[in-house]
Amino acid sequence: MSRILLIEDDHSVRISLAKALGRYGHDVASAPSGEEGLRLYREHAAELVVLDLMLPGMDGFEVCRRIRAAGTVPIVMLTARGDDIDVVSGLESGADDYVVKPVEPRVIDARIRAVLRRGAPDRAGRSRAAYGDLVIDRASMTVTRDGDAVAMTPTELRLLLELSGSPGQVLSRQQLLESVWEHSYLGDSRLVDNGVQRLRAKIEADPAAPVFIQTVRGFGYRFGPV
Amino acid sequence: MSRILLIEDDHSVRISLAKALGRYGHDVASAPSGEEGLRLYREHAAELVVLDLMLPGMDGFEVCRRIRAAGTVPIVMLTARGDDIDVVSGLESGADDYVVKPVEPRVIDARIRAVLRRGAPDRAGRSRAAYGDLVIDRASMTVTRDGDAVAMTPTELRLLLELSGSPGQVLSRQQLLESVWEHSYLGDSRLVDNGVQRLRAKIEADPAAPVFIQTVRGFGYRFGPV
């Protein structure tokens, strides 16, 4: 249902929580540290982050602030019992809700659904999409592959957004010219081919064997598999 | 789209604004006084309140405080031109944003969307936000970098608040013109570029390699990292 990122250092808690959330219908990625969590966040296109406060290295507050600075994804914090001060600081550093450990899976699932419901419209999750290790974020106009940011030019980005907006569908050169280049050529032109080539060079691991943008000879281009 | 409550005593302004907001896709209820407004607020379940300061009987501040006490609904204030004191007091009494009269419908719509985009859930603890060594305090309208206060002019501050209010999101020049400068240009203008330049000069350690305000060529500007 929802793409969730779980950041929790305790191995057994992490595994069991991830499994439980999976049973509740979420698509869960998990990380044992803040650094790994931030990396996964960039690459997993999570719609919500469940974040433990006590982490080795970078602590939960810092992770929370960094995710906040990068976008508006909802964050649910895990805190130890009775750490009221943690709760307050957590909310101040940008968390949307918190759950006291030890957590009952159905409790945290309820919280997650509540937070997602609260911010359902216009939230970051909608504008962010992942295709394998390629993440396209329409809000921040950024593209990451395998967690690394890919520098995109305006035209390349518009082209990618147009193609990925209709995954699996073939778009003709004429259609792309009109929607991406905003002018309706009469004569044919190598413009689109060139654009696709430049785009492939940036997002395809092997431009000669494209994974994301397929050529459909005689018709145009298609984003994604059939 | 959003359920909005408009509290404004001037009859013609109230009617025309309500109509305009309706055309922008909002579901609007309106009230001519604070008392009536509070009653409607309870029964209309508004997601956002647009509130005039000058009201007969109970004034805007009082209404603002009462709504605040009842929940966390975002509040956008309408103030008369040049009443800077009103702006500060308004923000201090819990408003999320303000618009100077006379209002252009599309301007106030832009503000409304910005406030809603920011998200009600985060607003609770978001009067103060830190991004690295940059601290933005919405309550006291102050900015500090590395512990030192940065002297900001009104326009620079509005621009910074607008950008940092949607961290990680690209805002177009047009959007910024409407929400920060409050006028809807048709022709292009270097105004926004200039504002960003002046802002960078104050908050960026090296304006040539900006950390906080990124240029997204062809699209606009973005606050925060990727």
Added chain:
DNA sequence: CCGGAATGTCGCAACCGTGTCGCAGACCTC
């Protein structure tokens, strides 16, 4: 009424992006 700060306007320069061109290679048809 005067002075200074803040803000909008203008113009220039640099850089990045992008359209065009040409050719080579791939693919389909016969």
Added chain:
DNA sequence: GAGGTCTGCGACACGGTTGCGACATTCCGG
């Protein structure tokens, strides 16, 4: 297998977008 068409791809030069300094104007306090 040969010819023709379609596509990939590198190179290059033009043009647009942005950064930025300078100047004009408005606004505000004294």
